[in-house]
Amino acid sequence: MHLPAFSSLLAWxxxxxxxxxxxxxxxxxxxxxxxxxxASAAYHLxxxxxxxxxxxxxxxxxxxxxxxxxxxxxxxxxxxxEPIELGASIFVTVNHILLNATRDFDLPLSTRSEGTPGxxxxxxxxxxxxxxxxxxxxxxxxxxKLFWRYGTSPYRAVKLVNGVVGKFLKMxxxxxxxxxxxxxxxxxLELEKITGVTGEQFLQQNQxxxxxxxxxxxxxxxxxYASNLAYIxxxxxxxxxxxxxxxxxxxxxxxxxxxxxEHSGAALYRNATVSSIALDAKKTKTGxxxxxxxxxxxxxxxxxxxxxxxxxxxxxxxxxxxxSNITAGEDVIRATIEEIPYMKLHVTLFSxxxxxxxxxxxxxxxAKAPSNVYTTLGADExxxxxxxxxxxxxxxxxxxxxxVVNPKTEKREYVYKIxxxxxxxASFLSDVLGVNVPEGFTTGSSSSPISWYRPAWFHSYPxxxxxxxxxxxxxxxxVYYTSGMEGFISTMETSALMGMNVARLIADDVAGVERTxxxxxxxxxxKEAATGDEL
Ligand SMILES: Cc1cc2nc3c(=O)[nH]c(=O)nc-3n(C[C@H](O)[C@H](O)[C@H](O)COP(=O)(O)OP(=O)(O)OC[C@H]3O[C@@H](n4cnc5c(N)ncnc54)[C@H](O)[C@@H]3O)c2cc1C
Ligand SMILES: *[C@@H]1O[C@H](CO)[C@@H](O)[C@H](O)[C@H]1NC(C)=O
Ligand SMILES: *[C@@H]1O[C@H](CO)[C@@H](O)[C@H](O)[C@H]1NC(C)=O
Ligand SMILES: *[C@@H]1O[C@H](CO)[C@@H](O)[C@H](O)[C@H]1NC(C)=O
Ligand SMILES: *[C@@H]1O[C@H](CO)[C@@H](O)[C@H](O)[C@H]1NC(C)=O
Ligand SMILES: *[C@@H]1O[C@H](CO)[C@@H](O)[C@H](O)[C@H]1NC(C)=O
Numbered sequence: 001m002h003l004p005a006f007s008s009l010l011a012w013x014x015x016x017x018x019x020x021x022x023x024x025x026x027x028x029x030x031x032x033x034x035x036x037x038x039a040s041a042a043y044h045l046x047x048x049x050x051x052x053x054x055x056x057x058x059x060x061x062x063x064x065x066x067x068x069x070x071x072x073x074x075x076x077x078x079x080x081x082e083p084i085e086l087g088a089s090i091f092v093t094v095n096h097i098l099l100n101a102t103r104d105f106d107l108p109l110s111t112r113s114e115g116t117p118g119x120x121x122x123x124x125x126x127x128x129x130x131x132x133x134x135x136x137x138x139x140x141x142x143x144x145k146l147f148w149r150y151g152t153s154p155y156r157a158v159k160l161v162n163g164v165v166g167k168f169l170k171m172x173x174x175x176x177x178x179x180x181x182x183x184x185x186x187x188x189l190e191l192e193k194i195t196g197v198t199g200e201q202f203l204q205q206n207q208x209x210x211x212x213x214x215x216x217x218x219x220x221x222x223x224x225y226a227s228n229l230a231y232i233x234x235x236x237x238x239x240x241x242x243x244x245x246x247x248x249x250x251x252x253x254x255x256x257x258x259x260x261x262e263h264s265g266a267a268l269y270r271n272a273t274v275s276s277i278a279l280d281a282k283k284t285k286t287g288x289x290x291x292x293x294x295x296x297x298x299x300x301x302x303x304x305x306x307x308x309x310x311x312x313x314x315x316x317x318x319x320x321x322x323x324s325n326i327t328a329g330e331d332v333i334r335a336t337i338e339e340i341p342y343m344k345l346h347v348t349l350f351s352x353x354x355x356x357x358x359x360x361x362x363x364x365x366x367a368k369a370p371s372n373v374y375t376t377l378g379a380d381e382x383x384x385x386x387x388x389x390x391x392x393x394x395x396x397x398x399x400x401x402x403x404v405v406n407p408k409t410e411k412r413e414y415v416y417k418i419x420x421x422x423x424x425x426a427s428f429l430s431d432v433l434g435v436n437v438p439e440g441f442t443t444g445s446s447s448s449p450i451s452w453y454r455p456a457w458f459h460s461y462p463x464x465x466x467x468x469x470x471x472x473x474x475x476x477x478x479v480y481y482t483s484g485m486e487g488f489i490s491t492m493e494t495s496a497l498m499g500m501n502v503a504r505l506i507a508d509d510v511a512g513v514e515r516t517x518x519x520x521x522x523x524x525x526x527k528e529a530a531t532g533d534e535l
Contacts, residue, residue, distance in 0.1 A: 035069020068254030126392030199237030
């Protein structure tokens, strides 16, 4: 059913009337950014265009040297056989775009999980452990057994999650898909009642036990969105807790987006920072605007920007606008793209032969060392927004990603990941590992307590404050924007969904697909029948 792009292009070119200039038969589409959103937009646009038998020519500009954006791996201990996720690490089985892609591109799923049975997972409030489990990846479900403590709240929380996920999944299907207004869809699906309140309010409204919210659910919003329940909206709170069937791609989740770009047939420019988008003086014959983009080589941003020689009919901006550093006039971006606060998250990966010190977390030294520590606020702590919200613990989570054998020392080591609002310090690591970690973290000698150290930081996701309106995906005449999705839900899947959505809007536009006010497609036969009636 899905013809390769070139055969549909030939079919189209063969059918065009003489009068149409060849350059207008093919719609040129520029995609800025090759993360989840841009890669999905390219892949789905190619598919939708083939289905509609229209020709598109896709060009992707990517600032970095790689595909994936916030989805990327690094090699633990600099060993290419040990790639680990530095950015987005898991997705779930209801993430249909990502899961379908792993099936369609034959990408094996990773069996390594962050929790192995027997490993101790704990939640720490800065003074004591409020929760412990050795149930591996189903650690939090283990909390359901604590009936005396949490009552039926765990079960009811899962029902709430399923309710929200069920509504969200409608966004993939007609008449809710595609959508020109995210705000409208959120209202139609009655999700604005949940995005409009904090996680704390939503859980309270639904009589979820306060201790369960603070001790278990808040640990989830902190590890997933670096946020306390008082500063994250209800839908994103539910997303944090929807970790059923968490999976990842062996070798790195970025492979999904790499395969998408490859299968889209798009021309990809790496190291190409788009610096401006401008209206082309020449419109199409039908009077539609065309756009020119200018790029710089990322390795030399001081050099003058160069105008790209092709004019584009459609532009997809697939990166948060406020960090893209693109200049565009009001004749290009007609809507105001709102600047929203993003979290600045530090992600620290390192390898050490030392386990976490039980005493650090208020356990007796000699007790079993925890493998994964999530955090929450103490009962006496005031929740705060952003970085200050981390509270007494100073970090959101420490996880053991994997056990490796260091080839240099032949010793067993643990590869850890820490999420924190500030850079990790040597004195913190000394305390948490119970060994003197030098200021430079690694010494290079075989007795170094840390053999490999890789700090990074990201504008990871927005501060997900309650809201009922969202940045819509159409921001100009033929200009589309994907990152408005992140104020609603920020995940690889939702960015990919927005990419697929703008791809569908473009395919509809190019193919002249009409939809009813409800969003249902008006089929050609219906149109012909309707016209017939009139005659
Ligand atoms: C540490 C961390 C952990 C996370 N964990 C998870 C998780 O477990 N599961 C999950 O689903 N999500 C997770 N997320 C969120 C997820 O990574 C993002 O929601 C998603 O990847 C965003 O994709 P995107 O394509 O919208 O944006 P991005 O990935 O940011 O892609 C934008 C792309 O545009 C490029 N670009 C920007 N400006 C320009 C320009 N001027 N010219 C050319 N190119 C440009 C950038 O280089 C980048 O490649 C995590 C994020 C972080 C940072
Ligand atoms: C298609 O896009 C490529 C890459 O940008 C460009 O080189 C080529 O000229 C375009 N083709 C047409 C027909 O516009
Ligand atoms: C995923 O694949 C299934 C089975 O082929 C299909 O029915 C569904 O529409 C696909 N979903 C998406 C989002 O591609
Ligand atoms: C991109 O830039 C990096 C660093 O400057 C360089 O190593 C790499 O070869 C470049 N890649 C391309 C495709 O130009
Ligand atoms: C960057 O570009 C400027 C202007 O074109 C040039 O003079 C300079 O040599 C370039 N620098 C590098 C490192 O290529
Ligand atoms: C943004 O662009 C301006 C102008 O081109 C440049 O001076 C500045 O260094 C850029 N900033 C970043 C973060 O790339």
